[in-house]
Amino acid sequence: MLFPTALILASSARLASAATAPVFAPPSKGPLVQTANYTSFSNNTLNDKKVVKGKAFSRIIYVWLENTDFETASSTPIFESLSEQGILLTNYNSVTHPSEPNYIASVGGDFFGAHGDSMYHIPSNISCVVDLLEDKDVSWATYQESMPSDEFYGFAATSPDYIFPGTAPYPFYMRKHNPLIIFDAVSQDPERVKRVRTFNDFANDVVNGTLPQWSFVTPNMANDAHDTDIDFAASFLEYWLLPLLTDPRVNGEDTLILITFDENETATIQNRVYAVVLGTAVPVNLRGTTDDTFYTHYSELSTVQANWGLKSLGRQDTNATMSNVFSFVAQKTGYKNVHVSAAQAPQLNLSAVAPGPLNSDAYIPFAAPNLKARGAGGGSVLLRPGLDTKLTAASLPPAVNLAALNTTTPWQMSPETTSGKNIIPCAGAACP
DSSP states (O other): OOOOHHHHHHHHHHHHHOSSOOOOOOSSSSTTSOOTTSSSOOOOOOOOOOOOOOSSOSEEEEEEEOSOOHHHHHTSHHHHHHHHHSEEETTEEOOSSSHHHHHHHHHHSOOTTOOSOOEEOBOTTSOOHHHHHHHTTOOEEEEETTOSSTTOOSSEEEEOOSSSTTSOOEEEEEGGGOGGGGBHHHHTOTTGGGGEEEHHHHHHHHHTTOOOSEEEEEOOTTTTSSSSOHHHHHHHHHHHHHHHHTOTTTSOTTEEEEEEESSOSOTTSOOBOOEEEESTTSOGGGTTEEEOOOEETHHHHHHHHHHHTOOBOSSGGGOTTTOOOOHHHHHHHTOOOOOOOTTTSOOOOOOSOOOBTTOSSSBOOOOOOOTTOOOTTOOOBOOOTTOOTTOOGGGOOOOBOTGGGTOOOTTEEOTTOOSSTTOOOOSSTTOO
16 A cells, blocks of 8 residues: 555544544535535536436436445444435445455456555556446546545645644545546546546536436545544535435435445455445335345446446456346346355455456456456447457466566556656557
8 A cells, every 4th residue: 555655644643633533524514515625616517418317217326435344334323324214235245455446346347456555547448337328328427525626636635624623734535535537548538537526516516406327426534434433424424415315406316326335344254345225216115125135346337237228348247246236226127136145155355366457466467358248238348449359368478476576567656646647558458
């Protein structure tokens, strides 16, 4: 895990100053009120006029929190209340440790061997969920709390500490929790990167009635429980989410909201995390119920594919065991989930064990996806320009230990990089 020294010192100072757990402090007067506690105010809004009707929902909002065991979250009052309003997914699993690989997996269908929270980037010939959405004209954006400005590419960012006023600025934003900026297909595209937006932008988009159909929301390092605890995150949801549940501009007709965590805290047990789906799209008769189907973060991809009839990425999003569709969506779309017993469930509490293009210890190039795969949307595999489809998983060369050669993967940059200037262009799956 690579952190600039200044950020480590700032985090240490925060922990030292808080002999007891910090008390939640709202950054603004309300979730739809722009605030100077975030570095930049919004000066634009999205303008997505077309609404693509889905089979089970027409808007989906993901809210990801951090590093908490299922039992801890599910027994916290705010989360208990949310469970009563939606469907508690009692067998929802993260796919690895630590944080960043899970974020990558949720939008890319794979974590590509990533086993740390480094400043990775993924070349522009590798598809992600944005390609699938745009292929069917489904609007999208990601909203990152405390990100200093739209399109920000840096590893981390500090801002005034509104929780402990008068102390040093705090690193509230970390790139590792911003999955779409990691994909060059988004970050290096001048139009797409405009949709990597701040929480002030979220407020502006909601007020103007322009919230997109697919949104990925990441609270800052305090509000997501990473640097605090589950009670702090619960207070954040009480401040930010609960008012939005009664606002038709957010939770309007056919809206689905997923609240979940990137990974559990106890790495020695199965990587099960709290997850609940709620919103107007959840059938009334299913609210307050549980669903024990085996799900993972790849289910986020398969569920939107089934809902809008999207193509697939041809990676773990088409692995039937790993990508069950949320049950009520599967029923409405005709998708048949697979039963995964406890004995059959993959062990997902591992880290640093998967070879891949982001793994310095076991480096292999980016392979083409499985072009014969069929995802939950029933369509073909979507490919981006420049991908070498001949370099399949079966034809990859043996993994190489780049760490032993005193180098890193071509897709890992210095944390000090704050722009895309040293991005390595790639014209084929095997390059560079």
